[in-house]
Amino acid sequence: MSTTLDKPEVDAPATKQPMPNGVAEAKRNEAVDPQPNMVATILGWIPSVVVLGLLAGIGWYGHHNDWKLPSYSSIATTEVASGPKWCDSHGVPEDDCVVCDPSLLESPPELTFCNEHGVHGCVLHHPDLAQTKTAVDVTDADLQRAAEALALIPRAENLPLSSSAGSRIQFASIEAMNKAGVDVEPVTRASITESIEAAGEIQYDATKTAQVSPSADGIVRKVLVNVGDWVKLGDVLAVVDSKDIGRLKSELLSALLEERLQLDQLARVEKLAPSGAVPGRRVIEVKTDLQQASVMVEQAVRGFANLGVTVDPETLQSSSLAETKRRVRAIGMKQIESSTGGDNLIAVTAPIEGRIVDREVTVGEVVNRGSRMFRIADTRSVWLDLRVPAEQASLARLGLPVRYRGDGGQVEHEGTITWISSDVDSQTRTVRVRAELPNADASLRNESFGRGEIVLRQELAAIVVPEESLQWDGSSHVVFVRDARFFEKDRQKFFVTRSVRPGAKQDGFVEIIAGVLPGEVVASGGSDVLRAQLLRSNLGAGCTCGH
Incomplete structure (x- = not known):
């Protein structure tokens, strides 16, 4: 018997299908056409070309404009571009800039340094330099006041070599000055006091104070006075049985x-x-x-x-x-x-006239000769003990007036210096200065504290300006004085820089020993704007107006 086995079926290899004619042609063209690559290359060069073009433009502008940037006024708006040319260095139209073109105004006076008063163009010696509408007279009192102020203590000095004195700081208009926040104040006269302040303590006058003791040992039989009583010389205070x-x-x-x-x-x-x-x-x-x-x-x-x-x-x-x-x-x-x-009785009497400030005995108490029974002080005058810093003590002199106000008090008491110690406290580095103060109303109490003021100099008609008017330009103290013809039509609006010698400061004002005269007008609020412009000019920022 025979058996027959069936073989499995095997797939045959796939065969390539032919492409349509149109698609094949497109593929062949894409492979061989170079035009898209050239476009991409050109597009990649564009940024480099633009940068080179900008650099070339900047070079051309710089070459034709002396490598200076255009002013803001020439590019900000169409209206500015069509208006007058602007001097950016001084903030005014080019045709009106008195700094760049000094011929627009009368020639400024030549300023020399005054060795006596330490200012440039001293108006105390040359009042014609003052920016006033009418002539100002300098009196002998003004010269004496300046001499006394400079002789009293060392004052801040100005350098003789200064480029600021006489400089003109200009505004385009009054409105421009107001927008810049510049205020003005007149130079005036006022009472000003220069003094040394120090902590003070009230004490009884030791020359008018007495410790009362019995002249002999014994027993107190009677006490006739009490604390606060006013006694006269020889009045009986107590009786002692001795x-x-x-x-x-x-x-x-x-x-x-x-x-x-x-x-x-x-x-x-x-x-x-x-x-x-x-x-x-x-x-x-x-x-x-x-x-x-x-x-x-x-x-x-x-x-x-x-x-x-x-x-x-x-x-x-x-x-x-x-x-x-x-x-x-x-x-x-x-x-x-x-x-x-x-x-055996003996009277204990008052050795001086004054007030009983201490009583330390009672009736029946045994007392010894020398034991303290009463203390009497003439409170009609007291001592003020001031502690003055050692470096200022040399300014104090006998007879100088002194003012004192107790802590929490509103009344000011006046007296004079009667003694100055020759010692310096080793711990506080202060010198004791004593003044005598009247005390008729007994309002000044022993061992009370307050602030004392030694008046070194008091001027009733000192020349003063607001503290904010005073500026420092790096070499001199200056104020900015407004042109005397500031409000005239078609007149440029400017301030003149004036070197000054400052003195004492008080209540927001500063004394000007030399440099300005009453009747002149100075910049107060916003004077730092003028100082900034002055410093900019001194630094040599340059002028862009072409003059």
């Missing part, structure tokens, strides 16, 4: 009686001596005893004097015995009321 007073009274009375006895004895022996009833030696002994008694009297009197009690020995010696005893008991009690009683 055994020392009683002892001295007994010694004085004994010495007086002994002296009186020896006087009577001498009279008798001298009467009997010529007759020989009394030997001469006895007379000598009596005289010696009399001298010793007199010495005892003198010692007792001096003892009272040491206690501050005055005793007249001649009055006691010439009185009767009873009167002498009464007078001795009354020593030290003349100012004490009789109702107090006792022979």
Whole structure:
């Protein structure tokens, strides 16, 4: 039996189908046409060509315009381009620029440096330089004021070589000046004070202050005054019961009686001596005893004097015995009321006139000689102790006026310097300066604090300008003075730079020692705009107007 196996079927290879005639032709053309590649190459060159063209244009413009950029006024708008040419360096039309073309105005005066006042073109010596409509007279008082101000303390100086003095800063119009924010103020006269300020402390006048102590040890029997009372010289403040007073009274009375006895004895022996009833030696002994008694009297009197009690020995010696005893008991009690009683009392009296500022005793208290019972101060005048920085102390002088205002106070007190210390405090580096202030109303209190002011110089008619008018140009202090003919029609609008010598500053104004005169007008607010233009010119920014 035979079996027959069937073979699997195998796929035959695919045959290539022919393309349509149109498509085949297009493929052949694409392969062989070079035009698209050339276009791409040309497009890639365009940026380089544009850059080269711009560089060539810039080179051409620079060559024909001296390598200067066009002014903003020539390209900003059509109206500006069609208007007058503009001087960008000075902000005015080219045809009106007095800086670029000085012939548009009268020639500026030649300014020389004044060695006396330290300014260029000194109007104190040459008032005709002032920008005023009418002539200004410089008085002797103005010259003296300037001399005193310059001699008082070293002042800021100007360099003699300066290119700013006399420079003109111009505006296209009054409206342009206002838009720039420039304000003006007249030069005026005002009262100005130059001073040294320092911290101050009020103290009692030590020459009019007294510490009251009892003249002898004892017990306080009566106190007649209290703190705040005003007492006069010799008024009784207290009464002290002192055994020392009683002892001295007994010694004085004994010495007086002994002296009186020896006087009577001498009279008798001298009467009997010529007759020989009394030997001469006895007379000598009596005289010696009399001298010793007199010495005892003198010692007792001096003892009272040491206690501050005055005793007249001649009055006691010439009185009767009873009167002498009464007078001795009354020593030290003349100012004490009789109702107090006792022979050992002594009055404690006021050594000066003033106010009781301290009381440290009470009735019945035991006090010793030298212990403080009261303190009296004449408060009608006080001391002001100022602490002045050492570097300024040399400016203070005896007799200079001083002003003082206490902390929180509104009243200003005035006095004069009476003492200047020769020492410098090692810690604070200050010098003590003392002034005496009247204090009739007792409003100035001991050990209170405040601010003192030593007035170095006070001018009632100083020449002043606003502080904002003063500028520094790098070599000089300057202000900008408005042209005297500023408001004339067809007149260029400009300011003249004037070097000045500043002095004291006060209440927003600065004193001008030399440089301007009353009647002139200076730039105040916005003067920094003029300063900026001045500095730009001094830096040599150049002029673009072609002059």
